[in-house]
Amino acid sequence: MGFDLTLTHSFGSFDLDISLSGAAGVTVLFGPSGAGKTTVIRAMAGLLTPNQGHIKLAGQDVFCSQKKINIPTHKRGIGYVFQDARLLPHKSVAQNLTFNCSAPIDHDLMERLGIAHLLARRPHRLSGGEAQRVAFARALMHARHMLLLDEPLAALDAPRKAAILPYLDQLKSKSALPMLYVTHSVEELARLADQVIILDQGRVVQAGSVFDVLSEPSCIPYLGVHEAGSVLAGTIMQHGNGLSQLDTAIGPLEVPQLSGLPGEPVRIRLLARDIILAKQRPKEISARNILPVTIEHIAPGRGPGAAVTLRARDTKLLARITQRSRVELGLEPGLQIFAILKATSVSRGSVSY
Amino acid sequence: MPLRVKKALRYFKQVAGLALILLTSLPAQATEPLRIFVAASLAEALMEITQDWPGQVLISSGGSGTIARQVAQGAPADVVFLAHPDWADWLDGQGLLQAGSRAAPIGNELVLVGPADAPPLTSLNLEALQNRLGPNGRLAMGERRAVPAGRYAQDWLKHKGLWEGLQTRLVETESVRSAYWLAARGEVPMALIYRSDLVAAKGAVAEIWTIPAAEQPQIRYVLAAVTERGRALATSLASPEAAQIFTQFGFTVAR
């Protein structure tokens, strides 16, 4: 199970020339508007025929300009979630889910997506968030080889988006299918991605696991200085005093209490701007997390900031400080220092499962 | 009121006044043409006859029923020339015809025709007609009640005892000219039309059976003036000189 894609396609302003592959889990295609993300995912679905290239889905050639193969969309075994829900207005929710599909409705999935009570409704009587959740379920029920999600949350306002993200975590954990997820939201990327491919101007500028890519200073321009930061995987150890203790790749961390049970996996996002660096282990400080780290690399930014790549155990961490602090502290690669992280800076919204 | 609107209004008044003067003075002019509403089959003959009339004559032709209804609704006719007395009676009954102007100077004959290359029939009976019609052919004629020629055709077929047998083999048209035209085009092998149509056809259809005078229905055209101005023209059209020209077009002169 997985996909391979190599294609070139002419746009008005630039050419798309791209090669990427993905396996099980969520591959996020990230980049600014007009980078070519939508072209790639539409080509994957057969909704767009690229000028040239080769697309392989679950071991089968679905497109090959050389061999003149172009399997139509309806035979590609995909599920597709569009930016707008595109529910069939003449069918009920249940009929939309089972439309052209013999599989019975999975009530557990309906519960997880919070749409079990909506099955008899007509699409025009759903809210935007509800409609999009139905669209997720429908795509999931129709997907045999792959699930394609084209900016599925972009049309929703912030509160609806926040409300739907936990459902997507559910979807991700429930489905074994490879997913290609197009977004320009760092939040969605950090929360859902296993693999990340960053596109700009029709080219792949960065690809790899979400943990590596988000700790890469060269990605900061694409993510934005306020959004940049590493993602860490961890396990809940225990709860107490309103805090949860996590075991992560960079050592134990204390964060505001989470809803998961001890032993459950979590993912947390540490924004680069929230990490404080100190040459000495600080004493009598309110911050709960003080980690010994090694400076691996320092990349000056275009403005007053500098991106510092840290290594804690075997894991990279990204911090952002001012150039001036860096000079005053005399920070250089190879130096052993301490990274300080307030427990409260790990917000609930940046935690996922 | 803005000046521009005032100016426009004054201009409009002037134009309207001028138009009113022109309109009211027109009927007084001696050059006002006479209008004559005629049955379609008469149009060509009348064009020739009215050529020498010392004034302009406009000819409007159509089905007799249509013409009569138009005249009853105030159509500007000075003279009517209809293909059946019934419609003249109908107009007379409404007091629309000038008293004493009515005349029936000409008539017509029914002819059985086929396409130009059709050979004459050797005998006239149901079998001979059916043979000529073949499996799918039809006999064209005017609609049996609405078109005068159709009424005459029906009468004659009944008289010959052919009506029942041909009931399902008819094409009834909205005018006798259409029936003629279907035969000329070869769409039907036979049609019952007027002799005047046959003459006008100039060889496009061929007479395949001559209906003897004794069997001919009484076909009478009726002429009448509608306006006082039309009287002179009506009289002229009923003259022997006019009748002379009508015979050249295949019409018969009333005995």
Place this chain on the structure above:
Amino acid sequence: MLTEETYTALMLSLQVSLVATIAALPFALYLAWILARRDFWGKALLSALVHIPLVLPPVVTGYLLLLSFGRNGWAGNFLAEWFGITLAFRWTGAALAAAIMSFPLMLRAIRLGFEAVDPKLEEAGATLGLSPLGVFMRITLPLALPGVLVGAVMGFAKAMGEFGATITFVANIPGETQTIPSAIYALLQIPGQESAAATLVLWALGVSLAAVIVSEWLARSMARRIGKGGSHGI
């Protein structure tokens, strides 16, 4: 009020108009879909071509039909020789004339119906495993149904009133090709038949108005079913 003759003309008109509508519908659907969804060379020309009956004098259309489908016409000859079908002077010919005359109206309404269907839903249909035909049958057509219905009823009403082309092509044979308009015309050619003509006019008006009202009601209830065309996601 209903003489046997009037009844015959009424029934014939209904038969002719229904057959004309049903026979024209598949062609209208196909052409409307092509015009609404496809881009191809000569599209404007095709669109103009199917509108010809709308601009041509009906008598001319009838004349052209007779030239083509008469027994000396190429199409008439072909149909007669290969299929034994005769259209000229038959009620089937009246149906053909009515179908051709009502086709542009029917096509226009159906095309508008198709154009009102969001192509994005058709795209979604493909991702749900529907072939192009499946997309048409299960998404486009059901959603365009109000437009299709309006088109069919407009076509039917137009067919009920068709006169010029019909009388030229198939003449005015009582019981065979004398539809309501032909019968009204014939009655108006006879003095004193005004009230019989008026009866027919009322019947024709009644049938056509009833069809329009019923379709209006159906189209509205259908539109309500699909949320008046407005729903999240389209």
